[in-house]
Amino acid sequence: MALKYPDDLKYLDTHEYIRLEGDLATIGISAFAVDQLGDIVFLDLPEVGAGLEKGEAFGTVESVKAVEDLKAPVTGTVVERNDEIIESPETLAEDPYGAGWLLKVRVDNPSEADDALSAQAYRQMVEGE
Numbered sequence: 001m002a003l004k005y006p007d008d009l010k011y012l013d014t015h016e017y018i019r020l021e022g023d024l025a026t027i028g029i030s031a032f033a034v035d036q037l038g039d040i041v042f043l044d045l046p047e048v049g050a051g052l053e054k055g056e057a058f059g060t061v062e063s064v065k066a067v068e069d070l071k072a073p074v075t076g077t078v079v080e081r082n083d084e085i086i087e088s089p090e091t092l093a094e095d096p097y098g099a100g101w102l103l104k105v106r107v108d109n110p111s112e113a114d115d116a117l118s119a120q121a122y123r124q125m126v127e128g129e
Contacts, residue, residue, distance in 0.1 A: 003031040005123050006097050010073070010116030013125060017097070018073040020113050025074055028101045029061065029092065032126045037063035040089040045070075045102055050078045052105055054112050059102075061089075070102070074112040080104035 009017040015033035019026040034040065042062040052058050052072035059070045082101050085091055092100040107113075117125065 003035060003127075004097075005030065005032075005119040007119045009097065009119060010113050011119065011122035012071060012073050012116055014071045015126075016071055016073055018113050018116060020074075020107070020110055023076075023107045023110055024079070025076065025105045025107050025110075025113070026101050027073060027103045027105060028096055029070070030122070030126075031096050032122075033061075033068075034092050034096050034100075037061065037065060037068065039064045040092050043086050043089050043092075043102070045081050045086060046078050048078050048081055052076055052078065052103075061092075072105075073116055074105065074107045075109065076105040076107040078103050079106050 009019050011017050015030045017028050017030050040061060040063045045059045054072055054075045056072055057069040058072045061068050081103055
């Protein structure tokens with residue numbers, strides 16, 4: 001199955017994605033990360049109101065294979081957490097870019113996302129194309 005990487009997202013080399021709309025960012029993990037992790041069994045995400053620092057861990061994703069830190073693509077404050085994904089982490093495998101989002105964050109400085117990878121650059125990194 002060919003993995004998809006939507007062009008309207010930016011990607012980190014640690015496999016998180018960001019969809020920036022003004023100063024509101026939706027953060028999740030890429031289809032590649034979900035595929036590599038295998039069956040995801042647990043997510044640890046910060047509460048609404050928590051602060052994120054760009055490049056710092058903000059939670060973890062646990063699969064049957066590994067536990068991985070989630071890295072913040074931007075600095076900001078959590079305004080919404082996807083509690084449904086915590087209850088049903090398998091949704092990540094079904095729809096990582098839609099129902100599988102993790103957090104919505106009010107971004108302190110939207111230009112912090114400028115150094116994230118485009119979909120094409122991310123695809124080349126993970127697929128070696």
